[in-house]
Amino acid sequence: MSEDKLFGLIDLNFRFELTKFKLVRALCKSRWLPLLLILFNLFIFVIILLAGLFGGYSAGNYNFGIMMVWILWWVLLILMLVPGFARMWCLMCPFPIFSDWAQRGKLFEVRQGKLGGLNLKWPKRLSSMWVLNLAFLATTFFSGFFTVRPFATFILLGIIILVAFLTGLVFQKRTFCLYLCPVSGFQGLYSQFATAEVRRKDPEICKKHTPKTCFVGNEKGYGCPWLRTPFDFAKNTYCGLCLECFKTCPHDNMALNLRPPGVDLLVDTKREPRGLDEAYKAFIMLGIAIVFYLAFQGPWGVIKDMVRATTLEGYLGYITFHTVFNLLIIPGIFFLFAYLSKLFSGNKEVPLKKIFTNFSYTLVPLGLGVWIGFSLGIILPNGSYLLHILSDPFAWGWNLFGTAHFPWTPVLTHLLGYLQGATLIVFYLFSIAYGFRSSRQTYPDLPQARRGWIPMLGLLTLITTAFLWLFMG
């Protein structure tokens, strides 16, 4: 792989270690990080929850909770945090702080010995993204309410916090984050594309170092709360960037690296295999993006009415279509193209399931590009509302920063379609770049890989063309 260059330019093995800077390493090793970020976000989310109660009922664009969660947080997540720094939100997410405190009995210090709570292990057959897939899909059933009803956002966040707490009391460490949090799955999947990673530096040091303090913990920090093995994991998917491994490693052998985007898409090891659960996450994310675009940014009012439950029949129709579209139609179309790939390749030995799963990862860059395009369609027209709600978070008539009367000012909306289109094309190129490499991994020789790649390239091009039409048509 050392000769392999992305677009013929960037060596896929290139890494730039940010933690070689003393300040960055000191921050990663400090117990105040991420605690201070978590406490700050806890404060913000308390305000968000209170705004859900006191800050009005129907004016979503003037509600602190709705604007902060569905405009600022979501857009930051999709545009910057996930593509740039993987699960950086998980690092600073305030929701698990209650269960962490209950388990550890301490906020800052390190508890020695067994953690509190029942500490049960999550069932092995549920240790995948399947529950996350269904939880996220189910959450989107109510998307028409979250963006206009502050109380709906209050209920959603309240449920997440409560379930996170209860899960932490029953199951070990960050089981909730790993297997239940609705926003965990897509962050994990798209983190494979991120330009940053936490990895061990020298494998030889880890090999010789026993006990594995990064996994079991020591007086400096906890064993990996995300139940990873920091000494050898190779994918961002389930690394919550909690930085405990920096604290517990006595050899300073952990690194925070910048890297070429997407290199995890080629990882398929026995410990971290590609799986149908992640494939379905990719399908669901793409399907939801299509439905959301049609409902919230397209000109079809009838779809918006269905999503916002103007009539019960329409709403039930939306849920049914949304579910079938995401769980059957999109995977079905993909399966058809995977089958064509097998036919084109002429290889009868490679299992169809492997072809289907391997190629599904080509949807990761494309799906992320679609979501970035969709998020541009949220922030550019609506971002100016943020200035209002920051000055008057509870609609009490305050003007804290002098921006309470800042008028609604769409930004660059005349270029929105072009920006969305350009974004999509860039990520399509990444999909192609990694797609062909996946084909090489799937089929045993180059001619077969080339032939087998043709149908998938066609599908990716079709999807991209369809979105270009939606964004710019």
Place this chain on the structure above:
Amino acid sequence: MSRKEIIAVILFILATVITIAGVVGVEAYRRRELYTVELTARAPEHGNWYPQEITVPLGEEVRILIRNIDTVSHGFALPDFEVAVPEIKAGQVAVVQFVANKSGTFPFLCTVWCAGRHMEMRGELIVE
């Protein structure tokens, strides 16, 4: 408990308990002390004035906080007391103040064409 642990706990309490208590306290104070009544404005299709009936004591000074929690502009007029706010934009608040110096039932209404059922956006002020 170390000093750093104590600081962390204090920060946690500030972020949660103190913030909640502060916001709830201010909200209660506003409702109790600053205004006679709080009126929320929404188009009839989305809830109309709330409350639609306001009762105030005769001879007292009345302060009404009007919160437009809708996505469109509304207006407010109470013609019998010559009180009006020409436009309250979406998400904004307005305060009207007058002395309830005559008893009876008086209509108040929205003065901006806000929705298809705009003409139904009416309420009553009862002075007794």
